[in-house]
Amino acid sequence: MKDAYVAPTLPQPYLLFLGDVVEPGYAKTAFGLRDWAGSKCVGEFACDGAAVSTGLERMSPAEARARGARSLVIGVANSGGVIGDTWIAPLVEALEAGLDIVSGMHMGLAALPALADTAAAQGRRLIDVRTPPTGIPVGTGRKRAGKRLLAVGTDCAVGKKYTALALANAFFARGLDCDFRATGQTGIMIAGGGMPMDAVVSDFEAGAAEMLSPDAGSDHWDVIEGQGSLFHPAYAAVSLGLLHGSQPDVVVVCHEPGRTAMLGTAGYELPSVDETIDLTLRLGARTNPAIRCGGVSFNTARLNDAEAAKLIAAESERLGLPVADPIRGGAAFDRLVENCLG
Amino acid sequence: MKDAYVAPTLPQPYLLFLGDVVEPGYAKTAFGLRDWAGSKCVGEFACDGAAVSTGLERMSPAEARARGARSLVIGVANSGGVIGDTWIAPLVEALEAGLDIVSGMHMGLAALPALADTAAAQGRRLIDVRTPPTGIPVGTGRKRAGKRLLAVGTDCAVGKKYTALALANAFFARGLDCDFRATGQTGIMIAGGGMPMDAVVSDFEAGAAEMLSPDAGSDHWDVIEGQGSLFHPAYAAVSLGLLHGSQPDVVVVCHEPGRTAMLGTAGYELPSVDETIDLTLRLGARTNPAIRCGGVSFNTARLNDAEAAKLIAAESERLGLPVADPIRGGAAFDRLVENCLG
Numbered sequence: 001m002k003d004a005y006v007a008p009t010l011p012q013p014y015l016l017f018l019g020d021v022v023e024p025g026y027a028k029t030a031f032g033l034r035d036w037a038g039s040k041c042v043g044e045f046a047c048d049g050a051a052v053s054t055g056l057e058r059m060s061p062a063e064a065r066a067r068g069a070r071s072l073v074i075g076v077a078n079s080g081g082v083i084g085d086t087w088i089a090p091l092v093e094a095l096e097a098g099l100d101i102v103s104g105m106h107m108g109l110a111a112l113p114a115l116a117d118t119a120a121a122q123g124r125r126l127i128d129v130r131t132p133p134t135g136i137p138v139g140t141g142r143k144r145a146g147k148r149l150l151a152v153g154t155d156c157a158v159g160k161k162y163t164a165l166a167l168a169n170a171f172f173a174r175g176l177d178c179d180f181r182a183t184g185q186t187g188i189m190i191a192g193g194g195m196p197m198d199a200v201v202s203d204f205e206a207g208a209a210e211m212l213s214p215d216a217g218s219d220h221w222d223v224i225e226g227q228g229s230l231f232h233p234a235y236a237a238v239s240l241g242l243l244h245g246s247q248p249d250v251v252v253v254c255h256e257p258g259r260t261a262m263l264g265t266a267g268y269e270l271p272s273v274d275e276t277i278d279l280t281l282r283l284g285a286r287t288n289p290a291i292r293c294g295g296v297s298f299n300t301a302r303l304n305d306a307e308a309a310k311l312i313a314a315e316s317e318r319l320g321l322p323v324a325d326p327i328r329g330g331a332a333f334d335r336l337v338e339n340c341l342g
Numbered sequence: 343m344k345d346a347y348v349a350p351t352l353p354q355p356y357l358l359f360l361g362d363v364v365e366p367g368y369a370k371t372a373f374g375l376r377d378w379a380g381s382k383c384v385g386e387f388a389c390d391g392a393a394v395s396t397g398l399e400r401m402s403p404a405e406a407r408a409r410g411a412r413s414l415v416i417g418v419a420n421s422g423g424v425i426g427d428t429w430i431a432p433l434v435e436a437l438e439a440g441l442d443i444v445s446g447m448h449m450g451l452a453a454l455p456a457l458a459d460t461a462a463a464q465g466r467r468l469i470d471v472r473t474p475p476t477g478i479p480v481g482t483g484r485k486r487a488g489k490r491l492l493a494v495g496t497d498c499a500v501g502k503k504y505t506a507l508a509l510a511n512a513f514f515a516r517g518l519d520c521d522f523r524a525t526g527q528t529g530i531m532i533a534g535g536g537m538p539m540d541a542v543v544s545d546f547e548a549g550a551a552e553m554l555s556p557d558a559g560s561d562h563w564d565v566i567e568g569q570g571s572l573f574h575p576a577y578a579a580v581s582l583g584l585l586h587g588s589q590p591d592v593v594v595v596c597h598e599p600g601r602t603a604m605l606g607t608a609g610y611e612l613p614s615v616d617e618t619i620d621l622t623l624r625l626g627a628r629t630n631p632a633i634r635c636g637g638v639s640f641n642t643a644r645l646n647d648a649e650a651a652k653l654i655a656a657e658s659e660r661l662g663l664p665v666a667d668p669i670r671g672g673a674a675f676d677r678l679v680e681n682c683l684g
Binding site: 138139140141142143197198199200201202203205206207231233234235236237238240241244245264265266268279282283286287 | 480481482483484485539540541542543545547548573575577578579580582583586587606607608610621624625628629
């Protein structure tokens with residue numbers, strides 16, 4: 001199935017840039033790319049003093065270019081979302097070596113004169129994956145051909161991207177015709193394209209989701225990364241526009257057992273998995289009356305093996321649905337995959 | 343109660359510009375300003391050949407300026423949302439006469455060199471009310487002081503702005519401390535400020551609504567103009583962000599009896615008033631558990647007096663709530679107002 005729309009199309013393979021960070025927590029994008037798009041990463045590059053490594057071979061931009069790299073990806077974040085002075089020289093070096101630069105940071109790359117001037121002189125591109133494409137249409141709600149799965153969540157940062165990627169890989173492994181549809185910055189870098197849903201003007205939110213998962217063959221699956229939560233007081237608009245525009249046949253509810261407070265809110269409690277299934281099906285039925293819940297994905301990183309297995313079994317029994325942790329995989333995850341496929 | 347935030351603050355009073363339109367349907371903004379902000383309009387101005395009038399005195403920009411006008415408002419729309427060549431000369435004349443220009447059109451005023459150059463030379467402002475302010479924060483869901491009413495709808499263009507304005511006027515008439523909070527272009531022009539909710543980036547949608555109706559005195563009412571519909575496949579994201587961020591104590595459901603298909607969709611049926619009340623209260627309870635429905639506002643323009651009175655009485659009985667058409671007013675509207683105040 002040829003893609004009718006994937007934007008922006010990022011220049012791969014990548015050289016992963018780690019800046020000067022010393023905390024692995026700030027290098028989540030680089031780790032995500034290593035884990036989910038490792039075949040598209042030729043190596044890593046960092047400032048002197050950086051104390052984090054992805055384990056990929058460290059090399060200069062010129063070496064990476066010689067090995068086929070087409071862009072440097074900023075694989076680290078810092079609390080302000082800005083590009084520090086210490087990063088300018090290595091980023092200029094990358095442009096001069098013939099690499100484009102791909103960034104998911106809040107600060108636009110072209111706002112830095114040294115980068116803008118060098119890119120112009122070298123004929124290289126500065127690509128901000130947070131910038132939506134132009135020409136996003138207003139949604140229509142028209143039913144599109146093909147099958148769609150959307151990962152939804154009880155909160156932000158509960159494993160929606162990871163779940164969608166694991167399900168897409170499992171679909172691929174079964175020989176199915178499938179696309180992972182990215183909706184956030186790291187997902188877009190992994191997929192090489194997608195739609196930064198949280199950066200789209202709200203009037204076009206559902207239309208953007210419609211654009212992201214166009215008509216496809218009747219056996220084709222789009223596995224769509226979720227954003228936010230319908231219960232989040234700041235981000236529910238993003239989640240609802242994505243749900244309506246995606247018109248999923250199947251949703252998988254992602255949850256971190258043990259989390260009780262919603263991220264970044266004034267004391268909001270997490271909704272239950274049951275409430276999340278119920279509200280998602282009610283709202284999603286507006287654009288796809290056949291919507292169903294394929295199962296539940298738990299992030300059990302804080303539990304040991306025995307605790308996780310016990311909880312997964314108990315919750316699966318209670319809900320009458322497959323429950324699995326995609327990272328742990330196993331028979332529980334196979335059951336989740338099979339139930340999503342229906 | 344002093345407003346903590348109303349942006350942009352528009353320069354009033356206005357001169358209403360009617361362009362060269364010949365169909366009254368294209369001059370809805372001008373008629374809305376005449377009806378709801380008549381004391382802020384000194385007159386109207388049009389190209390030769392215009393066949394529409396608001397009934398206000400026709401005058402040149404120089405005359406309007408002499409009578410105190412501070413801006414010319416583009417009170418007409420056309421299907422493309424663009425500013426035609428025939429409008430350039432009269433708009434330049436207005437700038438040269440000392441008026442700013444206020445526009446709600448899709449096309450930015452500054453994109454027209456003749457306007458940009460004249461405005462710069464004259465020290466005048468070109469104000470696009472569709473442009474959101476900078477610095478909108480992410481929402482938090484924190485409960486704010488004061489009371490809030492939000493008009494919601496079974497569809498777009500069912501009378502939400504009209505209903506909110508009529509309720510705000512009724513609250514004023516009862517001596518209450520009240521602000522009308524505008525969320526669309528015409529509403530913003532009427533109020534002289536507000537938040538263009540459909541133009542806000544989706545990640546900030548709820549935060550924008552929080553910004554629009556800040557903490558206020560415990561007896562103060564914000565009466566907030568609604569947008570879209572939670573059931574609209576294109577615009578529900580706007581509606582949910584506005585509902586969450588507004589955290590209304592009271593909602594009034596707006597509906598046009600007899601309409602069966604949602605505007606601009608691929609064959610979507612209108613939801614019932616009952617379904618709209620139910621879903622609005624369920625979703626709104628997330629940020630205000632005390633939310634309640636104050637009643638229902640019908641747009642009965644297509645019915646005669648007897649038909650409207652019969653339908654309003656029957657629906658009020660069936661729903662157990664006040665139902666009224668604000669344009670018809672009367673005892674039914676008084677009951678709606680009283681029930682909103684609780």
